[in-house]
Structures are given as C-alpha cells and as structure tokens.
Amino acid sequence: MRFATVAVAIARKDLMSEWRTRELVPALAQFVVLALVIANFGFQIDSHNASAIAPGVLWLALVFAGLIAFGRAFAAEREHATLEAMLMTGAQPAAIFAGKALSAGLLLVVCEAVLLPALGLLFGVDVSAGLVGAVLLATIGMAALGCLFAAMVAQLRARELLLPLLTLPLWIPFIVAGGQAVQSAMGASGAFDQAVKLLLDFDILFVVLTSLAARFVLDD
C-alpha cells in the first residue's frame, strides 16, 4: 500500500469518527475559551495590559489544548485495541503515524479557529495573517511530536501523567520561535521573518525525525 493512501485513509477515518460523535472539538473549543477566562483572573487583565499578555495566553491555551487533542488521538485506538489491527494490515507504521498526526493536527487547527478569534475579540488584538501563519506553522511540528509521544504513552501506564512530561519540553522550540513570531505580528519589536524561518526549520527537522522514529514506537 502506498504511504499517502494509508495516511489519508487513517486521517479520514479519524476525522469522520470525530464528525459523527462530535466529542473532541466542542470540548476543546470550550476549553480554550475557559483558558482565556482563567487568564483574565490570573493576570488581572485590563484594556492596557491585554495586548501584552495575549501572546503568552495564546501559547498556554494552545499547548494545553494540544496535549488533550494528541492524548485523545490514540485513546480510542487503545480502548478498542484497533492499533494492533491497523499494524497487522501490513501498512507502514510511519504511514499510520502520519495519518494520526494529520487528523489530530487538523482537529487542533479547528480549535485554533475558535481560539484566535476569541483572543482577538476578548483581548483586543489584531489577528493578522502573519499571526495565523505562525500559529499554523507551529501546529505542524507540535502535531508531529505530540502524536509520536501520544503513541508511546498510549502503550504505557500513567499515560495522562507522562504525555505532558515528555511532550512539553520538546515543544519549547516551537513556543520560543512561535512566541517571537506572534509577538512581532502583534506589533512588538522583533524579527518576524527570522522567527518564521526558524519555525519552518523546526517543522522540517521534527517531521523527518518523528517519521523515522514512528517505526520504533508503533511496531512493538
């Protein structure tokens, strides 16, 4: 079977299952709005400091929503023991992994479609194309890494505990570069182009590395 066929078939299956149950996306959307409300109380936000705090709030909400999304990506497979079934079909583990990462990444993008307008509305920031682009670029690498470790912890004890511990440190490069890009897109000083290039480099590096590592995580 061809790599792309398998990946698209698996992503399609996951997205269709989400479309039919509509479990994850509404919960995630509610979660990110709730995160903005909590940030309001935590930071005592007013009209003066809102735009300065907004980038940090954006990344915090995104990172934790991502953890939930990627943790769920393999939860259903584990509950029904269907991961083993997929691996027995002879499809490449890297293709299965790519499909899972694609669908989980797309679900996170849907959640960003709620988060970014909410941030613009409630924090008074201008959601520019540059900002959206930077967030989307970061999502690619975060999805690759998040899905790799989600696949790993799905096979372990204490998986809810371990997923953030393994994933968050490896997401830091995306948060550093993405944070810089978002801050300069929101009008703070800083090199937007340099940060976006860095995001691209990280995306390429981690997509390649995770697809190489997928074989060792899934084929067990």
Next chain:
Amino acid sequence: MTRYVYAAGGAVLLMLAAAGMIFFFAPEDALQHEVQRIFYLHVSSAIAAFVSFAVVLVGSVMYLWRESIAGDRVARAAALVGVVLTTVTLVMGMLWAKPVWGAYWAWDARLTSTLVLWIVYAGYLLVRRLAAPGRQAARFGAVVGIFGFVDVPIVYFSVTWWRTQHPGPVIATDALPPDMLVTFLFTMACTLVLAAVMIAIRYRIETLLDAKPVGEMVIAPRAEPAL
C-alpha cells in the same frame, strides 16, 4: 566486585584531590572572592553531564540500529548519572548566582536549556520505569534519549538569540589565569573519571537486573507494622 570498589575509591580520592586544588591551590578571585571557587565543580559537572547525555545518544542509536543490549544498558546507566550531574550543576549554579546576580535564577538561555535538559532526561528515567521491561522500555527509552539530545541544543540556540546573562566560554577565550586553568582542567578530568566510574558501576547493576527474571526483583521485605 573488587575492581568496582577500587575504581570507586580511586574516583573519590581524585575528587578529594580536586577539592584540595580548588581550596588551597587556586587563587582567590579579585571580584567575587571565595564564592568564585564554585566555578570549578559547576562547569566540570556540566561538561560531565553533557558527555553522559552524549553517551545516552550513542547507546540509544546503537540499540535502535543494531538492537544492541549493551547499547541500551549503557544508555540507561549514563542517563541516571547525567541527571545526577545536571542536578549538581543546577544547584551549584543557583548557589553561585544568589550572591553574584542577586537571585537564584535568571531566565537565561543557558539556565533554561539546562533545566530543560534535566526535565527531558528525568522524563527518560520515568519512561524506563513505566514501560514494560525489555524491548518496549529499551525502544521507548532510546526514542526519548535521541529526541532529548536533539532538542536541547535547539532550545539553547533558540533562546540564546533573545536573552542572555550567563557568562560565555572562558576556557577557549583564554580568560583564566594559569593557576585557575590548571585547577579547572584537573577538576574536570577528575569529574569525568568519576562520571565514567559511576556509569560503569551502574552498567554492572543494570546487567545484574537484566539477568534476573522480572518476577524475581529483589525487594526489601516490608517491616511488620509495630502495634
């Protein structure tokens, strides 16, 4: 067995000799006075930690590439030693930072990336503990070991472009007076020997643990509750 006792004794003696050099041979710093003596062990343990994590990387790659059990064991051993050495580096650095910078911590590139390093390899140890012993633990550990080693320089360089407070390299730039340099190089050599001995001993322990069937792990008998 005695080989390990001699090696451990030798490493301890070397560290004591290094302590002697640090406190009685190295000159006092003109600006920071006594507290600067933290430098020798702080930098040495940081370098030994990096070397340990490089060993984890090599062992992990060897395992994934060739299914080398020895590679896996050496990675396990080096990860533990590396986490201990990173802890020493962080604690000594914080103790040094308080009098000199006025705070235990600064969100500086080097501090942040060292903390991330610690978290990544503490995660490695946790994965080893939670995964099913054998093939799964070895594979997952190797993946975490490799990603961790790739991530840390990236974190380092990505944060270094925006903020920095920690001093840069002093050895390569020839900034140390000769007596300090000699003391530092001696301490570093001793710390590397200590790290190597600790890895070797831990390797032996891992070999013995591997030799036991899973059900037969030696667990200390639980004390009867006193009434």
